[in-house]
Amino acid sequence: MTDxxxxxxxxxxxxxxxxxxxGARLDPSLTALxxxxxxxxxxxxxxxxxxxxxxxxxxxxxxxxxxxxxxxxDPALKPEGYRLTVAGRRVEVVGGxxxxxxxxxxxxxxxxxxxxxxxxxxxxxxxxxxxxxxTVEDAPRFAWRGLMLDVARxxxxxxxxxxxxxxxxxxxxxVLHLHLTDDQGWRxxxxxxxxxxxxxGWRERTKLGHRASPLWDERPHGGYYTQDDIREIVAYAAxxxxxxxxxxxxxxxxxAAIAAYPxxxxxxxxxxxxxxxxxxxxxxPNVLSPTDTTLRFFENVLExxxxxxxxxxxxxxxxxxxxxxxxxxxxxxxxxxxxxLADEDxxxxxxxxxxxRWLGERGRRLIGWDEILDGGAGSADGGxxxxxxxxxxxxxxxxxAAARAGHDVVICPEQQVYFDHRQDPGTDEPVPIGYVRxxxxxxxxxxxxxxxxxSEAERVLGAQANVWTEVLEDRRRVxxxxxxxxxAFAEVVWSPLPPPSTRDFxxxxxxxxxxxxxxxxxxxxxxxxxxxxxxQRRPGVLGRPLEGxxxxx
Ligand code: ACM
Numbered sequence: 001m002t003d004x005x006x007x008x009x010x011x012x013x014x015x016x017x018x019x020x021x022x023g024a025r026l027d028p029s030l031t032a033l034x035x036x037x038x039x040x041x042x043x044x045x046x047x048x049x050x051x052x053x054x055x056x057x058x059x060x061x062x063x064x065x066x067x068x069x070x071x072x073x074d075p076a077l078k079p080e081g082y083r084l085t086v087a088g089r090r091v092e093v094v095g096g097x098x099x100x101x102x103x104x105x106x107x108x109x110x111x112x113x114x115x116x117x118x119x120x121x122x123x124x125x126x127x128x129x130x131x132x133x134x135t136v137e138d139a140p141r142f143a144w145r146g147l148m149l150d151v152a153r154x155x156x157x158x159x160x161x162x163x164x165x166x167x168x169x170x171x172x173x174x175v176l177h178l179h180l181t182d183d184q185g186w187r188x189x190x191x192x193x194x195x196x197x198x199x200x201g202w203r204e205r206t207k208l209g210h211r212a213s214p215l216w217d218e219r220p221h222g223g224y225y226t227q228d229d230i231r232e233i234v235a236y237a238a239x240x241x242x243x244x245x246x247x248x249x250x251x252x253x254x255x256a257a258i259a260a261y262p263x264x265x266x267x268x269x270x271x272x273x274x275x276x277x278x279x280x281x282x283x284x285p286n287v288l289s290p291t292d293t294t295l296r297f298f299e300n301v302l303e304x305x306x307x308x309x310x311x312x313x314x315x316x317x318x319x320x321x322x323x324x325x326x327x328x329x330x331x332x333x334x335x336x337x338x339x340x341l342a343d344e345d346x347x348x349x350x351x352x353x354x355x356x357r358w359l360g361e362r363g364r365r366l367i368g369w370d371e372i373l374d375g376g377a378g379s380a381d382g383g384x385x386x387x388x389x390x391x392x393x394x395x396x397x398x399x400x401a402a403a404r405a406g407h408d409v410v411i412c413p414e415q416q417v418y419f420d421h422r423q424d425p426g427t428d429e430p431v432p433i434g435y436v437r438x439x440x441x442x443x444x445x446x447x448x449x450x451x452x453x454x455s456e457a458e459r460v461l462g463a464q465a466n467v468w469t470e471v472l473e474d475r476r477r478v479x480x481x482x483x484x485x486x487x488a489f490a491e492v493v494w495s496p497l498p499p500p501s502t503r504d505f506x507x508x509x510x511x512x513x514x515x516x517x518x519x520x521x522x523x524x525x526x527x528x529x530x531x532x533x534x535x536q537r538r539p540g541v542l543g544r545p546l547e548g549x550x551x552x553x
Contacts, residue, residue, distance in 0.1 A: 007514030008110050009487050010172055010494035012138035023066075023086035023133030026054060026112070028125060033059025042101045043071055043238055050109055054129055056445045066090060069108075071101050080174075080241075081139030084108060088130045093096050099241040100139075103172050107136055110518065115505065117170070117521035135314040142447065144410050144462030145458050145493040146175030146245075147486065149478070152182035152256075154469040155223035157479070161233050163475070167522065169240040171490035176237055177245040177315060177464060180225075183255035183278035183286070187224045188246070190304050193261065193297070197224040200256035200277055208278040209471060213542035216279075217473075230308045240308075245367070246309045248308030249317025250298060251288040251351055257410075258286055264294050266325040266332065283320045290335050290351050299358060311366050313389065318352050318367035342378075349383040351377030356385025367391055367410065370398025381405050391464065393418075396449055403452065403459035410549075411447045414462040417489060420468040420482045422545065429533055430480065431471040432543035439529075443488040443508055444500040465489045471543065476525040480536050483526030 003015045035043035046069070051058050061068040069091040071495060077083065081407050082104030085092045093108060096100030111131050115123065130519075149156060156164075160180075168176060182189045186200035198377045202222020208215035225233065237244045255278045258265035265272030266289045275286055288294050305314060322345035326332035336347050349372070358367040362399035367389040377385015382405035384390075389408040392399030399409040414421070414434070421434030446462035465486060488508065497503055519526050527536070 005132075006076050006111055006113075006513065007511035008107060008136075009508075009515045010491035010509055011508075011511070012099045012107065012136045013496055014137040017132050017134035019132045020237065020481075021133040022130045024089050024091050024131050026056055026069075026126060026129040026131070027067065028055045028057065028090075028128070030067045031056055031058060032065070032068045033058040033064040034061045034065070034068050034070045035072070036467050038098050039071040039074050039095075039101050042098055042105055045102065046071075046105050050112070050116055052103075052117050053118045053374050054112065055125050055127070056296070065089065071095075071105070073097055073101060080143075082107075082136075083138075084134075084136040086111075086135075091131065096139075098134060099174070102169070102241050103105075103140075104136075104215045105139065106170060106172055110514075114514075114517035114521040117518045123478070128186055134499060137289065139497055140172065141495045142460070142462030142493045144464065145173045146177055146412075146462065147173060147409065147466030147482075148177035148179055148247075148412070148464055148466040150179040150182070150467060150469040151187050152179050152185045152249075152469075154221065154473050155185060155187055156469075156475065157223060158225060158229050158233060160475045160478070162236055165233070165237045165240055165242055167486070168242055170518070170522070171486060172494050172506070173486075173490055174242050175244055175245060175462075175464065177247060177466075179247045179249070179315075181247070181249050181256065181317075182253045183284045184281075185222065185224075185277060186256040186260065188230060188248075188305070188308075189224060190301050191227065192300050192304065195260035196257060196301075198260070203277040203279050205279050206473075209435070209538075209541040210246065210325060211281040211545040212544070214380070215541060223526050227304070227308060234309060243311040243313075244309060245311055245313050245315050246305055247315035247317055248298070248301060248305060249319070250355075251290065251294075251348060252287050252316040252319065252321030253284065253317055255286045257469055258288070261297065264288050264297060266329045268331050269325045269328045281393050283322060285322045285324050287321050288544050289329065290332050290347055295351075295354060298355070302355070302358070306362060306364065312360055313367045314364055314365045315367060315391070316349070316352065316355055316372075318372040319393070321348055321371065323348075343375075345375035346383075347375070348372075352388075353383060356388045360385055360387050369393055370402070370424065371512070373401055373405070377401075382407060389461065393466065396452075400452065400456060401462070403456040405420050408461050409459050410461050412466050414466075416445045417442065417463065417465040418468065418470060419465050419485055420470070422543070423481070423485060423527055424531065426531055428537050428539075429543075430477070430532060430536060430538040431541045432545045433471055434544070436545075436547065437485070439484055439509070439512075440505045442485045443492065443505050444503055445489070445492050446500045447493065450499075463489075463493050476536075479525035480527050480532070483519055483524050484512060484516070484529075486521075
């Protein structure tokens with residue numbers, strides 16, 4: 001990897017470079033851009049990023065000419081693969097499809113130094129930009145390279161979402177999973193049910209820190225994306241070859257919906273009309289009732305979701321659904337009897353299977369957290385509708401079970417890639433939650449552990465880092481938890497790495513020096529290697545560290 005002198009992250013598959021020879025020089029007065037068929041969108045982005053940052057006007061040029069950046073596709077390459085050649089005063093980026101061309105352009109951007117990540121030039125207008133002679137050949141290891149943002153617990157206004165889409169693209173990540181609904185807020189406009197956002201889109205106050213903390217932020221918190229906001233986000237992501245996967249979490253994590261429409265809750269057990277949007281954290285007993293009313297309501301919600309999100313997968317949550325209310329509910333018990341089900345877990349399985357089939361009939365696929373397998377353990381298909389996929393978060397076991405039952409898997413274990421978890425054992429980590437997972441730990445994360453057989457491994461679509469936001473109140477806190485670890489994650493899911501135990505973290509960490517400069521240029525409030533800056537700390541706000549700490553109950 002010594003050829004990777006500029007510190008490319010994620011590391012490419014192959015790079016041959018002649019650092020002693022300038023292969024090309026980008027020159028504001030000279031350099032042109034030739035975009036072949038199908039690469040016009042990438043050319044637009046290149047002008048908007050590199051062009052703005054380096055004061056290059058990039059007029060249209062002739063393909064393959066000197067002092068020209070040529071973009072083209074070649075179906076002989078994999079769709080997301082690319083070859084970048086810098087030689088003889090020419091730059092050429094060839095991708096299997098437009099996505100590959102875009103990833104190649106991201107590599108070109110890194111070759112140009114941190115200034116290429118700014119929004120406007122910081123050097124004089126006649127500065128030229130030398131790139132060493134080289135060839136980079138590259139393609140991703142996994143098709144699903146994702147980040148989940150929990151925009152429900154703390155709403156992220158759309159400018160932050162656009163910034164994250166840009167950050168994903170800069171790291172060659174291609175899935176943005178938006179956790180849009182939870183007990184503490186409903187964040188997507190549904191025309192048919194305006195109270196979902198009118199009532200469910202905000203809460204009166206917010207627990208500050210872990211739920212055992214005595215502190216409250218007494219300010220109301222809220223916000224939601226209108227349907228046009230969602231269209232804008234989806235289109236912005238699509239230009240960057242990123243798929244947005246929406247999550248509507250059912251049948252648990254649904255108190256905001258019940259607060260808006262009390263008939264969705266177990267009204268024969270509790271007074272659902274008295275529920276508000278939840279103001280604290282934890283696993284909530286107030287879950288949806290498994291009635292026809294609820295099924296029809298969420299079918300109607302999903303009709304609108306499908307109009308907005310063109311991607312194949314729709315995430316329906318399915319995690320952490322306590323069964324106490326269903327045990328106490330005559331309506332739920334009658335449903336169990338009528339369907340001939342074994343118990344409440346089987347009822348949840350039936351509920352999820354209903355929507356898995358419903359999505360399948362519309363050409364889409366359900367994905368859910370690994371609890372969606374819990375009630376179907378006795379059946380060969382795990383109780384899931386055909387085509388359903390599982391996001392394995394409670395370790396790898398759910399992923400393995402799903403793969404064995406013939407389902408695709410996205411690996412995202414909380415023990416490894418939950419970025420709300422603290423990244424250092426030090427006492428000045430802000431609101432420390434969960435396990436200590438350092439940059440090195442993430443670099444050693446393996447989406448496909450050795451106990452997966454080859455055919456089980458084929459079921460692994462990829463991996464995803466998840467950022468839950470109970471204690472991340474704004475974009476800067478999200479940045480702090482997400483970076484620099486997302487850079488290590490990007491390399492894990494993109495690059496052909498050796499087994500975790502033999503990975504050269506020191507070499508990666510050396511490249512991070514260049515990457516911190518890129519993140520600085522991008523304005524990311526990452527955690528510095530030496531620890532949080534004073535304003536990144538949250539003294540006195542209780543977290544919930546795991547591993548060896550006394551439990552907080
Ligand atoms: C989850 O962390 N409850 C998926």
